[in-house]
Amino acid sequence: MSALGAAEAEGKAGSRRLPQVRTRNGVNEYKENQNLPYVSLTPIPGTVLEKNVKFHFAAFSLSKEKLSQFKCPKSILEKTSNDVLCKKTEIKTACRGILTPKMEDTCSRAESTLQKSSFDVHPESNKRQSKSTSDAVILSDDMESSQDGDSDEDASPVLDDFSELSPYERKRLKNISENANFFASLQLSESAARLREMIKKREPAEYKRKKPKKRENEIGCRRSMRLLKVDPFGVPLPADPIQPALEADENPLLPPGPLEMIPENQDDDNDDDNELFKGFIQTWAEMSKTSSKTTKKESSSLESYKASLSGMVISEDTVCKITRNSVFSVALHPSETRILVAAGSKSGQVGLWDLTQQPNEYGVYVFQPHSQQVSCLHFSPANSAHILSLSYDGTLRCGDFSRAIFEEVYRNESSAFSSFDFLTEDASTLVVGHWDGSISIVDRRTPGTSYETFTKCSMEKIRTVNTHPMHKQYFVTAGLRNVHIYDARRLTPKGNRPLISFTEHTKTLASAYFSPITGNRMVTTCADCNLRIFDTSCISSQIPLLTTIRHNTITGRWLTRFQAVWDPKQEDCVIVGSMAHPRRVLIFHETGKLLHSFDGECLASVCSINAMHPTRYILAGGNSSGKVHVFMNTKAAEFLV
Structure with a gap:
């Protein structure tokens, strides 16, 4: 097969x-x-x-x-x-x-x-x-x-x-x-x-900005001759003299002891100015001797009070710059015949303005008794020829018109002062508040230097101090966020606890003042944009809050802080500045109702610090540029020459 x-x-x-x-x-x-x-x-x-x-x-x-x-x-x-x-x-x-x-x-x-x-x-x-x-x-x-x-x-x-x-x-x-x-x-x-070879061979073109060539005959930018240090003809000016080195302290303390009243805004070589100033001093010295004692204060009815306020006006003649910079304190002389306004400034100046002298330049005198802010001014209740001024530099001075000097009442270089008030009617004893929360009781009757009782309180800072008008042993202090009432008889050097402490305030305080006649009310100014009025008719552990007035108190860093104060002749009315436009000064009733608003064409700035005349319808307000605005009724305006 x-x-x-x-x-x-x-x-x-x-x-x-x-x-x-x-x-x-x-x-x-x-x-x-x-x-x-x-x-x-x-x-x-x-x-x-x-x-x-x-x-x-x-x-x-x-x-x-x-x-x-x-x-x-x-x-x-x-x-x-x-x-x-x-x-x-x-x-x-x-x-x-x-x-x-x-x-x-x-x-x-x-x-x-x-x-x-x-x-x-x-x-x-x-x-x-x-x-x-x-x-x-x-x-x-x-x-x-x-x-x-x-x-x-x-x-x-x-x-x-x-x-x-x-x-x-x-x-x-x-x-x-x-x-x-x-x-x-x-x-x-x-x-x-081939593309890779082309990219590698290709190099980025460098663009260099060509600087323009300077022309020989080109005219350059114009420059100040002052900076070039040449005169208008091109001739070099001589070298400035070497200034001495400034001291470490920008505001050095003035020497202790009395200071002579020498106005800074007057020329010593001018005989006419010297004669006017001498006449000014002599007039006020004589007025203090002939002035009668003030009668008992009583509040008028609310309707008549409102009618009197509506008649107060301002004009160009009642506005004047009397200090170099911001006004920190204002006081009105209690005279019935003349109008004298005092203002303390940020730079330590004390300005006096006599409104009866016209034009205004003839009635204004500026002095330098302190080196820092003058936060508190008061005319003495016992002698109207004395004006007491307190400054942050740790000095308390008394201006005496009869002797034309500023004598030193109290000095403490280790602590800055914030406020003071009188503990007695004769102005012999004072209570002084310190920025670090301390309190000093000063007795002026001690020969030579004043006797001092220095004590520490339970407050971090003290902005204002005010005594009770009827019971002088009580005084109220306003601090950061708390208000305390102390009894001057119980103060000890080791430490003190207040009789009453107010805890209703949520932010920093600017002031706290008793009502001027009876002391039954107390008003506080707080940075939470509220004015609070308390019932102090009974000094006890519980003091009720009566009214809270909503008011804008945010002034910023360039304006002096608002301080609501009482009208000395009206027990139940409060005066305070305003940030509203147009500029104005407001008066509130203790119930919170707005009674009156002071305004006008001549008032174009914020008046943070205000003061009312104790017996007449005259209001003075200071702003942060050194100007003082005065509102007065027609009767008071008749005194202006």
């Missing part, structure tokens, strides 16, 4: 033991027969109708002698591997110029396809070597592409791997190969290399 006939007979015998055929997803699958030593499932191309392929499979067995016929020669394997390497190199070169990640992925798949195709050459070579056998492997015409990297790596290269690929996968591999060849024909790698 020939070899061909033996193979056919053996194939027929094997066909009887063919396992059952199962179909899944259009692909025929077979179970391997365990009885056969070698089984090969080879697809046989059939008729293709409407792109559907039918396959017929035949099983056969191979002996060890026949198996050697299917082994691929070494020369063919080497040739195939060389072809694969060449194609792999071409694909790498083509993909090197592709910059997108999608194209790079396509090239990598094409490379893997060519690498797998090396195993598909073996069946074709076996086919050419075993053309005489009936079990030769026949490949279809559309198997031009190879399997991608999804195949099993452990599979033997001798077996045909295309039997496990679906038509869709074969078509996809074919498209990948065609796309790789197309990209290789475009020579993208060479174009990308």
Whole structure:
């Protein structure tokens, strides 16, 4: 029997033991027969109708002698591997110029396809070597592409791997190969290399701003002759004399002891000015001797009081600048025949303005008894020719018009003073508040220097001090956020606790004052934009709050803080400045009702500090530029010459 006939007979015998055929997803699958030593499932191309392929499979067995016929020669394997390497190199070169990640992925798949195709050459070579056998492997015409990297790596290269690929996968591999060849024909790698070389050779242009050339005859910018230190004709000015070094303290303390009343705004060499000042001093000294004692104060009816307020007016003749800078305190002389206003400034000046002298320049005199802010001014209740002034510099002085001097009442350089008041009607004993929360009781009757009782209170700071008008032993202090009432008879040097403490205030306080006639009321000015009025008719542990008046008290850093004060001739009325436009000064009743508003064309600034005449309807308000505005009724205006 020939070899061909033996193979056919053996194939027929094997066909009887063919396992059952199962179909899944259009692909025929077979179970391997365990009885056969070698089984090969080879697809046989059939008729293709409407792109559907039918396959017929035949099983056969191979002996060890026949198996050697299917082994691929070494020369063919080497040739195939060389072809694969060449194609792999071409694909790498083509993909090197592709910059997108999608194209790079396509090239990598094409490379893997060519690498797998090396195993598909073996069946074709076996086919050419075993053309005489009936079990030769026949490949279809559309198997031009190879399997991608999804195949099993452990599979033997001798077996045909295309039997496990679906038509869709074969078509996809074919498209990948065609796309790789197309990209290789475009020579993208060479174009990308040329572009890289062009980008590297290209250097950014440097734009340097050319400086304009200076012209020799060009006229430069105009400069101040003062800065050039030349006169209008171009002649250099002489060098400035060397100024002496300033002292460490910008506001040095004035020497202790009495200071002579020498006005700063008058010329000493001018005889006329000297004669006017001497007449001014003599007039006020004589008035203090002939002035009668004030009668008992009584409040008038509210209706008559409002009618008198409505008759008070302001004019250009009643506005004058009497200090160099901000006014911190204002006082009105209690005279019934003349109008004298005193104001303390931020720089330590005390200005006196006699409104009966016209024009205003003839009636204004400015003195320098202190070196820092004058926060408190009072005319003495026992002698109206004395005006007492207290300053932050730790000095308390008394201006005596009869002797034309400022004598020193009390001095403490280690502590700054904030406010003071009289503990007795004869003004012999004073209570002085310190910024550090201390209190001093000063007795002026001691010959030589004043006797001092220094004590520490339970307050961090003290802004104002005010005594009770009827019971002088009681005084009230306003601090940061608390108001205390003390009894001067119970003060001890070691420390003191207040009789009454007010806790209704939420922010810093500016002032606290008893009502001037009976002391049955107390008004406080707080930074929470509220004026509070308390019932102090009975000094006990519980003092009720009567009224809270909503009022804007935020003045800022450039204006003097508001301080609400009582009208000395009206027990139940409070005077306070205002931030409203047009500028005005307000008077409130203790019930919170607004009684009157002082305004006018001549009032164009905020009057933070105000004072009312004790017996006449005259109001004086000071602003932060050193000006004093005076409102008065028509009867008082008749005294102006």
